[in-house]
Amino acid sequence: MRQSKLFIKTRRETPSDAETKSHKLLIRGGYVKQITSGVYTYLPLGWKIVKKIINIIREEMDAIGGQEILMPSLTPASLWEESGRWEGFGDDMFRLTDRKGRRYALAPTHEEVISEIARTFVRSYKDLPQIWYQIQTKFRDEPRPRGGILRVREFIMKDSYSLDASWDGLDESYALHREAYKRIFSRCGLKFLVVKASTGVMGGKESEEFMVLSEAGEDKLAYCDNCKWAANVEVAPVVDRGERIELKYENSEMVFTPNVKTVEEVCAFLGIEPKYLVKSLIYITDEEPVMVLLRGDHEVNETKLASILKNPRMATYDEVLDLLGVEPGFVGPVGVKIRKIADNSVKYMKGFVTGANKKDHHLIGVSLDEIEDVEFYDIRSVSEGDMCPNCGESLSIRNAIEVGHIFKLGTRYSESMGVYFTDREGDQRPVIMGSYGIGPGRIMASAIELYGTENSMVWPRSISPFDVHIIDIAMDGDEIYEMLQNAGFDILWDERQESPGVKFNDADLLGIPLRVIVGKHWKEGKVEVQDLWKGESRILNKGNLINYLKENS
RNA sequence: CGGGGCGUAGCGCAGCUUGGUUAGCGCGCCUGCCUUGGGAGCAGGAGGUCCCCGGUUCAAAUCCGGGCGCCCCGACCA
Structure with missing residues (x-):
């Protein structure tokens, strides 16, 4: 191609609203053009790269027996209501109404549509297993698009779905995808990791993410430099080291802490470090309110909480006031009757500081035996310096870009949407499903984050325009x-x-x-x-x- | 949804505090000459609802009110 005929307009100056390396280069090189927040046009150069990526994906999907289909983006509300995700997706779903007042969603993913197809065509165990995939546009009304093309509201995704007659079958389909994904990302020239992840709104049994380490990434990984073990911090287990944290107080006593509410304020006021504090968070669940206790320097992990409690969410200011008669900031576990669950690290604390359940007061020198009925779990997020669960060395926290995600869904959709087949014995059984996604745009952006600067790039041969x-x-x-x-x-x-x-x-x-x-x-x-x-x-x-x-x- | 920033030519910006000719500058674009191993030079030229609506005023890019859009941080999310 003659360059004089090629429609690309490079720019001398980087646009002021570009922040990440890939965003700057993509704009300066004339690969993409933003249309509105989180919505981009791929110009010839960018599109050529994406097409190369898609071809690689297609080859590898076909190689594991995948069959390509194309589902619609415009999907009726009824399908989502069946699975419960009309509510489940909340504001993340783009919704619209047609001239007759019927409600639709622009599909953010396609489990429901796949289920609709499967329940009409899959009748017998002889129809299974199946792997169906598509390369198509997804819509998600992200609260905050960012990083250029890294997090957008309309994006191309390769999504595939496996349908199996048994759990062993699912394991096989999953393993096929896992290997295919490794080949895809390797062929695209990326350096990546496979990590344990949270299933989020997809639901299901377990999942793994394919991650490219990058400062521009939005996911956080617990990463071991020594043995290379890695997991999304959402699910990374904390190794209980039994670290003793003790302040020398003879007895507990109440101290006047006027208008001192946050962990930082309490520490500054008393001249202590956050690790000597026990912070008390109130969560509302489907069953009961729960007090969650954590060391002052730790962060609660809501993914872990959700595995213990039913639909936990942080209580509002008014709910806390209502429940305990004191505003958040002075809440503490002593003498409180509601269910209390504490992080394992709290077990080893003595003489700690906590809220007194009285306005402008905290308790100091508290010990665990003053608190009734505490249950202990791993409910905090790992942090820098925690112990690697695999080799015991210290973990670091790294940013990463999620380029792929594979899920063992199980029967979450087949049961709610009635995807059943007849087995050898003539019994009706739910199809066992898996779902598997890749973002070609993120592959492109990741390559830049890995190999580019804001004025130069070297594309991997396989995806070079x-x-x-x-x-x-x-x-x-x-x-x-x-x-x-x-x-x-x-x-x-x-x-x-x-x-x-x-x-x-x-x-x-x-x-x-x-x-x-x-x-x-x-x-x-x-x-x-x-x-x-x-x-x-x-x-x-x-x-x-x-x-x-x-x-x- | 909370916090911050921005909106003036295709792009990057100045002007706004202290209202007053025809709204500037650089890049890019067009024409001509010239130049060809790292975003050259000279000359000429085109290009603007100053985000929108309303208000104040003799007069608004500038002051006031409301709205919209975009970016960043956080919350949230694959």
């Missing part, structure tokens, strides 16, 4: 262009009337990893070839060019 970039400084590259095209390369030929500086800077933005420069050596019939991945550059006779490129691509 072109194979070779001819930078024609001599303005005489026709022969080379034709030669390489005839040899089967996908070429971008910069034959524009521009100064060398412009051409090289644009080339840096485009990131095509092989460059042929027709320039000052051309009068001797030589060109310069640069391999950006190897960091190599050499001057070759034009006759040797094709061989060199074939050997190096």
Whole structure:
């Protein structure tokens, strides 16, 4: 392709609202254009990359027996009401009404539609297993889109769904996907990790995420530099080290702490560190209100809480006042009758400070035996320096981009939506399902986060928009262009009337990893070839060019 | 949803505090000349609902009120 004909507009200046590396490069290189918050157009260059990524995904999905389908984005409310996710998705779902007043959702994911298809066509164990997939646009009304293309409200996703007759079958389908995903991300040139994750609104038994470590990532991973063990902090278990935390008080007593509410304020007021505090959080559940006790320097993990309590949510200010007669900030466990669950770390605390359940007062020197009926669980998030559950070394917390997520759904949708098959014995049994997602746009952004800067990029060969970039400084590259095209390369030929500086800077933005420069050596019939991945550059006779490129691509 | 910032030419910004010619600058764009190994030079030119609505005023990009949009941090979420 002649670059003068290619519709890309690179920019000299980075737009002021771009923050992450990938966002800046994507805009500066003319790969994408934002239309509104969290909604982007892929311009020719960006789209070419996404198409390459999608092709890799397709090949690997087909290789595990996946069959491609295309489901609609416009989906009736009734389907979502059956599964309970019309409410479950809440404000994250784009909803609309047609002229007759019927309600629809723009699908944020497709378990419900798959279930609808499966329940009409899957009748017998002989129809199973199945893997169906699609590459299609998803809509999620994110409260806050960010990072350019990293978190958006409309995005392409490859989603696949496995249907099995047995749990063993699900394990196999899941394993097939797990391996296919590893091949996909490797082929796209990413460095990634597979980590245990939370199932969230998808529901189901267990899930794993495919993560690319990056500062720009929004997920947090507990990561062990020593043994490489990693898990999403939402589910990473805390190893109970039995760390004793003790303040020397003879007896507990009440102290006057006027208007001192937060952990920081209490610490500053009393001149102690947060770890000597027990903070008390009130949660409302489907069954009862619960007091959650944590060390002052720890953070509650709501994913873990949700595995112990039914639908926990933090109580509002008024609810706390109502329940305990004291405002949040002075709440404490002593003498309180409601159910109390504490993090394991609280077991080893003595002489601690906590709220007195009286306005402007705290208790100091409290010990556990003053608190009735406490249950202990792992309910806090791991933090920097906690112990690796695998090797015992210290963990660090790293940001990561979620590029894929695989779920063992089980019967969550087949039971609620009536997806049953007849087994060998003639009995009706629910189909066992799995669901598996990949974000091609995030793969593209991740590659930039890994290999780019705000003015330059080197694309992995497999997803590069072109194979070779001819930078024609001599303005005489026709022969080379034709030669390489005839040899089967996908070429971008910069034959524009521009100064060398412009051409090289644009080339840096485009990131095509092989460059042929027709320039000052051309009068001797030589060109310069640069391999950006190897960091190599050499001057070759034009006759040797094709061989060199074939050997190096 | 809480906190912060921004909205003036395609892009990046100044002007606004203290209202007053024809609203500026850089980049980009168009024409011509020139230049060709790292965003060149000279000359000429086009391009604006100053986010929107209302108010104050002889006069509003500028002051006041309301709204909308976008970005960042947090909450939330795959």
